[in-house]
Amino acid sequence: MANIDLDKMLEKIKGSQWALADIDWDAPGADRISAEQWPKLKAFMSDLMWIEHVGARGFAAMAKKAPTDTLREIYTYFHAEEQRHANAEMALMRRWGMLDGDELPEPNINLRLTIEWLDRYSDDMPLEVPGSVIPMLEIALDGALLKFLLEEVDDPLCHEVFEKINADEARHLGVDFHVMEMLGRGRLHQLAVKTIGTVANPKLILGVLAYAPLLNKMRDNIVAMGLKEERLYEAMNKYERIGGRTEEGRRNPWFQIISQHGKMVVNRSHPYHVPVDALVKLTGYIPSRVVGPVPTWVRGLTWRTTA
Amino acid sequence: MTTVVNKSKTAPSRKKTTRKASADPVTQDSHVHEVLIVGAGFGGLGTALRLQQDGIRDLVILERADEIGGTWRDNTYPGAACDIPSNLYSFSFAPNPDWSRSFSGSGEILQYVHYLADSFNLRRLVRFNQDVTGLEYNEREGVWTASTAAGETFRGRSVVMAQGPLSNPGLPKIEGIDSFKGKTVHSARWDHDYDFTGKRVAVIGTGASAVQIVPELVRQAAKLKVFQRTPGWVLPKPDFATPDWNRVLFRKVPASQAAVRKALYLGHESVALGIVWNSPLTRVVEKVAEAHLNAQVKDPWMRRQLKPDFRIGCKRVLMSSDYYPALQKDNCELITWPIAKISENGIRTAEGIEHQFDCIVFATGFDISNAGTPFPVRGVDGRELGSEWQRGAQAYKSINVSGYPNLHMTFGPNSGPGHNSALVYMESQIEYILKAVRVLRSLEIKALDVKLHVQARHNREIQKRLAKTNWNSGCKSWYLTEEGFNATMYPGFATQYARQMASLNLRDYALIRT
Known part of the structure; x- marks a missing residue:
């Protein structure tokens, strides 16, 4: 992969900013959502909007760990852009009559647990962890879900909005993979020792316990919505393909861990799914009040174009 | 050069003898x-x-x-x-x-x-x-x-x-800065005729001027949003009214004021060990600032937003005991999203929202x-x-x-x-x-x-x-x-x-x- 000039990328990001106010949310086409689609789409959009926030919180953590000012600023923008995507998705939900007043969509428990983990521990993780996991979530969940959405939904405004979101995401992925390769540089044994040190961190183990069922839960949701789970797997394979196309990328131990994990996820007959599916079921019994209060940054989410 | 001279002079009075420019022709x-x-x-x-x-x-x-x-x-x-x-x-x-x-x-x-x-x-x-x-x-x-x-x-x-x-007041390089139709004020060129009461106000900048302006404006404005790019280290400011006996003492025994000055001087000199160079004292000063933040701000996310990522002293250290409380008032909001542009009606940030204002205050230094x-x-x-x-x-x-x-x-x-x-x-x-x-x-x-x-x-x-x-x-x-x-x-x-x-x-x- 050609190395990205991060300074130029930052300028490009700054020059590509858009706002909710740029979009005519009352444009015709909202009625193209069928009654049959409506409840599924509502659940789908709720998940999607919160997945944006997993990315957002991940980028916020990465901004704290960024080795250079430029990368820190890029991640600060990405954090904000993920929030913009969530806001725009809420505005679409509002357009389709899926939100009342200032009501926020409810995240599923696995998303809630992942966000809770990110809020508590992600700032303590070395850049390698969010730097390798976030691209997987972006490419797999975001990528697969967005494709599905555009195939299913006729509303032209939805297409207009996601064109903008996709353009942002393309820049995110460009930087994501560039950084993954960057993190694969250095002596292999040093990378290995550092990785082992992090893997043994109990905080990370808790993170795995949130992340693994999230993927399976999303797979279940996708299937319930009529998307073939292979679409998700195709997207996950893309992570391995792009992330592993250079020597440096492959040398990043976290890329290897996430890829191997991805292979288990896409293989439905792998024993991995027995405990993880059980975890999905188990987490389903956790009442949301146990997880604790929602973090205050959630209050910043809005479908309104102005504040 | 610490000799105290002019002991007979009285303290500054409120009276100002203003001498305006002479109307002489150009010479x-x-x-x-x-x-x-x-x-x-x-x-x-x-x-x-x-x-x-x-x-x-x-x-x-x-x-x-x-x-x-x-x-x-x-x-x-x-x-x-x-x-x-x-x-x-x-x-x-x-x-x-x-x-x-x-x-x-x-x-x-x-x-x-x-x-x-x-x-x-x-x-x-x-x-x-x-x-x-x-x-x-x-x-x-x-x-x-x-x-x-x-x-x-x-x-x-x-x-x-x-x-x-x-x-010379410095304005930030923000796209559309001239397009804003509302009022703009720079901290170093304050417009005292503008009434902030009941207004929606933005403060851009969180440096030495901003930490002083925000606690005052929050009392007047209907809504105040503070736009922060980088949080600074904030130390508590032990600001108190001088007791009368203190003034009498300084007047009657000028050496006592010179002694206080000397003590303050040496106190500040010792802080250099933590602020100017990276020493064990640096961590101590950071801990004091962190304890100040934690004592005044309870919300973990806001603490995170306000905690600096750089070593104390690298940028100017701020002094305020009322800045953090002001940020947490109901009519105040801290915005840490990058500013994308300034529009006719307000400030558009990268999370896609246009924050609308009657007035933008630039506390952006010089x-x-x-x-x-x-x-x-x-x-x-x-x-x-x-x-x-x-x-x-x-x-x-x-x-x-x-x-x-x-x-x-x-x-x-x-x-x-x-x-x-x-x-x-x-x-x-x-x-x-x-x-x-x-x-x-x-x-x-x-x-x-x-x-x-x-x-x-x-x-x-x-x-x-x-x-x-x-x-x-x-x-x-x-x-x-x-x-x-x-x-x-x-x-x-x-x-x-x-x-x-x-x-x-x-x-x-x-x-x-x-």
Whole structure:
């Protein structure tokens, strides 16, 4: 992969900013959502909007760990852009009559647990962890879900909005993979020792316990919505393909861990799914009040174009 | 220089004797003054005061405004105050026993400046509304000429650039900044006629001015949003009203005030160990700031937003006990999203929302001349200081530049303190200028010009020492040029700076006689 000039990328990001106010949310086409689609789409959009926030919180953590000012600023923008995507998705939900007043969509428990983990521990993780996991979530969940959405939904405004979101995401992925390769540089044994040190961190183990069922839960949701789970797997394979196309990328131990994990996820007959599916079921019994209060940054989410 | 003089003088009164600009037609002042001074703030007036006390009376001060006071005349925003205790932020040769608070507000500091001007009869030296547009040295005559925007010229044997490093408001480079249809105010040019009551107000910037403005504006505005790019380290400010007995004591026993000043001075000097250099004390000061944040802000996300990522001291340390509480008021919101642009109605941030306002307050600091000069300065052979300084300003002992004979600066390159009172540094500069002017008189020479190799050696040493300081530890700040060159700060204790300035060694200078 050609190395990205991060300074130029930052300028490009700054020059590509858009706002909710740029979009005519009352444009015709909202009625193209069928009654049959409506409840599924509502659940789908709720998940999607919160997945944006997993990315957002991940980028916020990465901004704290960024080795250079430029990368820190890029991640600060990405954090904000993920929030913009969530806001725009809420505005679409509002357009389709899926939100009342200032009501926020409810995240599923696995998303809630992942966000809770990110809020508590992600700032303590070395850049390698969010730097390798976030691209997987972006490419797999975001990528697969967005494709599905555009195939299913006729509303032209939805297409207009996601064109903008996709353009942002393309820049995110460009930087994501560039950084993954960057993190694969250095002596292999040093990378290995550092990785082992992090893997043994109990905080990370808790993170795995949130992340693994999230993927399976999303797979279940996708299937319930009529998307073939292979679409998700195709997207996950893309992570391995792009992330592993250079020597440096492959040398990043976290890329290897996430890829191997991805292979288990896409293989439905792998024993991995027995405990993880059980975890999905188990987490389903956790009442949301146990997880604790929602973090205050959630209050910043809005479908309104102005504040 | 800690001798307390002028003990008989009374404290500054509220009365201001304003002398407005004369209505004289444009004239060319062909008389060669002994010293020309640019700026009637602390630096210019302090220099004039000491020169006068030393018997050098042929002085002229060129002031661009119609009033004296410099920074403290311009910075009148609500809450404006100095973050150095008043007993230290004043001249040791003109103490004020009547400071009403430990950290006095801008109004009271301005009164003190007026007191200096009035008590030491300095106003008659000031030519108001004379905005200097250029300084030029005539090598043959050994005379500096100052040209002003009013079309007048003034000549002087020596010149003191005391226009101040923080005198020109700086606006951030934000797309659409001119398109906003509402009211805009810069902290250093406050509009006191604008009523903030019930308004939706934005404050851009979270530096030294912002932490003072926000607690005041939050009381008036209907909604206040504070836009932060980088959070700074904030230490609590022990600001309290001076008890009456304290003022009586200072009046009756001036030595007690001198002792307090000395204690404050030494206290600030010790803080340098944590702020200027990275030492175990740095972590202690960071812990104090962190404890302050944690005690005042309970929400974990907001704490995270407000916690700096850089080492304390790298940027200016902020002092406030009411900034964090103000941010948490119901009508206040801290916005940390990057600003994408300013639109007709407000500020669009990268999370896609347009935040709409009636007024935007720019608490964005000043244009710092660390890579240029505020107006063209031409020295020997027509050389121009601004172009020589393009890659970062350099001077000898912060005060003289080779090729610019008899040109002196207050707060020139590498004279900035990060931990102590600017006026302590300024006193050293003023005394140095006094020595230089005296030398011209006593040796009956035309000019003193610092030797280039001496200046270069001095700067090599300064930069070597700066490399070990927290300012050069990797963060972006107004102390550094775009390229990261530190032309602003002095890498050491105030005591070291005073020692550097204590003697004028004639071997460092070319003595120009004819």
